[in-house]
Amino acid sequence: MDARSRYLRSLVIDALEGGGRGHVGSTLSLIEIVRVLYDDVLRVRPDDPAWPDRDRFILSKGHGCLALYAVLADKGFFPVEALKEQCRPGAMLGGHPQRGHTPGVEASTGALGHGLALGVGMALAARLQRRPSRTFVVMGDGELDEGSVWEAAMAASKHRLDNLVALVDYNKLQSYGSVAEVLDLEPLADKWRSFGFAVAEVDGHDVNGLRNRLTALPFESGRPSMLICHTVKGKGLDFAEGQALWHHKARIEAPDVARMRQALETAR
Amino acid sequence: MRQTALAMVHELARRDPRVLFIGSDLSPGVLKGMKEEMPERFFMEGVSEAYVIGMAAGMAMDGFIPYINTIATFLTRRCLEQICIDACLENLPLRLIASGGGLVYAPLGPTHLATDDIALLRPLPNMAIVAPSDAEEMRRLMEASLTWDGPLYIRLGKGGDPVVSRADAGFAIGRAILMRPANRVLIVSTGVMTSRALAAADLLDTIGCGVLHMHTIKPLDTEGLLTAAAGAELVVTLEEHTRIGGLGSAVVEALSDAGCLKPVLRLGLPDRFPEGYGSQDHLLELAGLQPPQVADAIHKALNR
Ligand SMILES: Cc1ncc(C[n+]2csc(CCOP(=O)(O)OP(=O)(O)O)c2C)c(N)n1
Ligand SMILES: [Mg+2]
Numbered sequence: 001m002d003a004r005s006r007y008l009r010s011l012v013i014d015a016l017e018g019g020g021r022g023h024v025g026s027t028l029s030l031i032e033i034v035r036v037l038y039d040d041v042l043r044v045r046p047d048d049p050a051w052p053d054r055d056r057f058i059l060s061k062g063h064g065c066l067a068l069y070a071v072l073a074d075k076g077f078f079p080v081e082a083l084k085e086q087c088r089p090g091a092m093l094g095g096h097p098q099r100g101h102t103p104g105v106e107a108s109t110g111a112l113g114h115g116l117a118l119g120v121g122m123a124l125a126a127r128l129q130r131r132p133s134r135t136f137v138v139m140g141d142g143e144l145d146e147g148s149v150w151e152a153a154m155a156a157s158k159h160r161l162d163n164l165v166a167l168v169d170y171n172k173l174q175s176y177g178s179v180a181e182v183l184d185l186e187p188l189a190d191k192w193r194s195f196g197f198a199v200a201e202v203d204g205h206d207v208n209g210l211r212n213r214l215t216a217l218p219f220e221s222g223r224p225s226m227l228i229c230h231t232v233k234g235k236g237l238d239f240a241e242g243q244a245l246w247h248h249k250a251r252i253e254a255p256d257v258a259r260m261r262q263a264l265e266t267a268r
Numbered sequence: 269m270r271q272t273a274l275a276m277v278h279e280l281a282r283r284d285p286r287v288l289f290i291g292s293d294l295s296p297g298v299l300k301g302m303k304e305e306m307p308e309r310f311f312m313e314g315v316s317e318a319y320v321i322g323m324a325a326g327m328a329m330d331g332f333i334p335y336i337n338t339i340a341t342f343l344t345r346r347c348l349e350q351i352c353i354d355a356c357l358e359n360l361p362l363r364l365i366a367s368g369g370g371l372v373y374a375p376l377g378p379t380h381l382a383t384d385d386i387a388l389l390r391p392l393p394n395m396a397i398v399a400p401s402d403a404e405e406m407r408r409l410m411e412a413s414l415t416w417d418g419p420l421y422i423r424l425g426k427g428g429d430p431v432v433s434r435a436d437a438g439f440a441i442g443r444a445i446l447m448r449p450a451n452r453v454l455i456v457s458t459g460v461m462t463s464r465a466l467a468a469a470d471l472l473d474t475i476g477c478g479v480l481h482m483h484t485i486k487p488l489d490t491e492g493l494l495t496a497a498a499g500a501e502l503v504v505t506l507e508e509h510t511r512i513g514g515l516g517s518a519v520v521e522a523l524s525d526a527g528c529l530k531p532v533l534r535l536g537l538p539d540r541f542p543e544g545y546g547s548q549d550h551l552l553e554l555a556g557l558q559p560p561q562v563a564d565a566i567h568k569a570l571n572r
Contacts, residue, residue: 021375062379087375089546095376101543110379111342112315142293145314175293176312182293183314244296 001236001267002207005031009236009264011070011083015093016249017257018084022095023063025234025246029171029204030067030138033229034059036210037136038071046076049103053131056122058107060115061140061169062096063248068105069093077104113146115139116166120156123164123224134217138167142174145183150195153224157196162218165225166197169204171233177244189228197226204229236267269424270337272403273365276410277335278302281309284414286331292320292338317346324362325354333361333414339373340366340382340423348388355419356392362419369399369423369459370508371542371551378541382423387513389421390486397485398441399423399459402431405483408439416441425460426548432463433481442484444492450500451476453566456493457506458482458515464552465506467559472566485515490522497523497530504533504566508552511536533569535562 008031016022038044042055059068066086073080078092086093092102096110107118119137126133139149156164168188176182185191192199198220202209210229219225233247234240237260249256274289278301281287289299290311303310313320317338324334336343343366344351355362366385373380389395396418400406402425413420420441437445444456447466452475457465462481469477480496482489497503503523505516516534523529537555544554552558556565 019375087545089544089550091545094545095373096379098377108377108379110377111346142315145293145316147316147318174315176291176296176298182312183316247295 005035005207006264006267008035008070008074010261011073011080012066013257013260013264015066015069015083015086016252016260019087020252021087021250022066022252023248024237025171025173025240025243026061026064026140026248027066028235028237028240029169029231029233030064031235032205032207032210033138033167033169034067034071036207036214038075040211041214042136044104046104049077053133055133056106056119056135058109058115058119058135058137059097060109060137061112061143062109064140064169065095065097068097069102072102072104078102112140112143113148116149116152116156119164119166120152120159120161123156123161124159126163134163134165136165136167138169140174141168141170141172141179141185142182144168144185153192153195153197156224160222161224162221165217165227167227167229169231170228171231173233173242173244173247175244175247192226192228196223198223199226199228201228201230204231205235237263238267239263269400269403269406269427269429270367271427272406273410273422273424274299274337276407280410280414281306284333286333287414288327288332288334290320290324290334290336292317292342294337317342318350321347321350321362322354325350325358325360328355328360328362329358333363335363335365337365337367339380340369340385341380344382344385344388351389351419352392356394359394359418361417363413364419364421365424366422367424369425371548372426374542374548374551375545377545381542383510383537383542384513385421385423386485386509386515390513390518394418395421395486396441397421397423398483399485400483401433401460401462401481402429404431404435405433405439409441409483412439412441423459429460430463432466442487442489444489444496445481445483446492446496447479447481448477450478450496452500452570453477453502453504454480454497454500455504455506456480456482456515456519458485459508461506461508461557464557464559464562468562468566471559471563475566475570477566482515485518488518488522490526493519493522494526494528497528500530502531502533502566502569504535504569506557506562507536508557509536510539512539531569533565535565
């Protein structure tokens with residue numbers, strides 16, 4: 001793990017400490033995906049978050065918001081100090097992203113299964129308004145259980161939205177346990193292909209791999225793109241990696257934070 | 269409350285082979301004992317609430333009694349049509365155990381706050397809606413749930429809520445419990461707000477403030493309401509829910525229909541999405557629903 005990925009994770013730990021709670025595992029599997037998008041892919045302006053021609057990013061798995069907040073803060077959409085206030089009374093940052101409440105947040109998510117339909121709408125709007133904006137939607141693998149995802153998928157293909165890029169944070173875990181056990185998604189790439197997407201797969205923690213894929217868009221002209229990112233839930237904290245119990249923690253105290261900081265130092 | 273409700277599902281399943289448990293991607297280890305003991309009647313389905321209600325209704329059509337649990341907002345908004353058509357139209361015995369009614373998930377923001385669940389379900393024919401005050405009452409409700417005819421919505425509090433219910437008061441779905449007789453004022457409350465109603469009544473000792481615990485919002489105990497409110501000059505409703513369509517609305521409708529309308533102070537959440545995160549207590553305070561604020565509001569209403 002390079003210094004930047006480690007730094008962004010340290011911001012997440014700051015937020016977990018400040019708010020005393022958060023979706024730990026769900027956030028840590030996402031870091032590299034969000035980092036590469038904001039560092040190398042998305043055309044956005046932190047000093048002008050409403051710039052009409054910007055690319056749109058929707059974190060459909062809104063419970064992973066600490067990854068988004070860490071990157072947005074690092075990019076200057078709001079002060080890094082705000083992270084420490086997350087979830088507190090009157091905070092700018094809540095337990096799920098809220099549009100209009102937090103600069104840089106494009107959609108209020110947290111109820112799973114909404115993001116892709118919103119993304120189809122934004123991609124259609126960009127087409128109608130002849131804007132160069134592209135729309136990126138990150139979903140969880142458990143989130144794909146929702147039927148609304150597949151309704152939107154069929155429509156994205158019908159409308160030939162090659163300005164729409166969907167990504168799955170395929171960390172193989174949902175809330176109760178493994179995706180394979182709760183509701184198996186395989187063959188996942190074939191599913192998306194059969195729904196009309198051009199599909200690629202990547203190691204979701206490999207910064208170069210993500211960059212290569214996400215700077216050669218669309219994968220196929222005339223089709224929406226789907227990037228399946230193979231990830232590890234809880235990535236960077238050895239005791240949390242692959243552990244369903246680290247999906248969410250409603251109470252995070254000083255010793256937990258110390259253990260996280262220590263684990264992050266030695267993370268590979 | 270949730271622990272008690274789920275433990276009771278296991279107990280009821282031991283007693284009655286028609287009882288099932290269905291979760292929608294809940295936390296790890298939920299009802300582990302039941303899963304081990306009767307794996308064929310324990311279902312952990314994906315994040316797919318609309319499907320879960322339809323599937324439960326299908327099983328109920330063939331004689332099962334499904335107890336379904338997930339977060340209150342997702343158990344109402346997402347699958348409202350399935351609840352209406354598949355469960356209510358057929359009057360099937362689905363039991364919807366809704367985690368985090370009201371403002372329980374305050375830090376998680378508006379997507380997770382069930383501030384409109386009662387209003388969404390109340391107009392659906394055949395639907396019964398119950399919000400127990402504490403874990404002890406939850407146990408009594410779950411006992412009663414087994415034989416209830418038709419769909420039943422069970423609204424949970426945060427857990428660890430102070431116990432104010434009493435065994436000697438008995439429990440029946442649809443029968444309100446008079447916790448304290450009214451003099452000038454009667455507070456009608458539901459769910460965990462009943463403990464706050466009692467605390468507010470303590471502060472109003474000199475006025476003589478009664479408390480009627482309306483654990484069942486539908487079917488509403490109109491007779492119990494009219495009797496308890498008979499001598500009072502002011503009725504106050506108190507709920508952790510939007511002021512539109514919940515307990516307050518039901519009480520005013522009942523008083524009006526009976527030709528007994530009198531001044532009613534409806535205390536609940538304002539008609540906007542909750543802002544501010546923090547905690548359930550924090551958001552209740554912003555809405556003016558903590559006991560000293562309730563007592564103040566009642567004073568003002570009496571002196572108007
Ligand atoms: C509609 C809806 N149902 C249920 C939930 C509760 N919930 C939050 S996260 C989660 C599991 C999501 O799993 P996944 O999409 O795999 O996310 P990740 O592994 O990245 O945490 C569930 C069921 C929700 N937020 N929205
Ligand atoms: Mg997952």
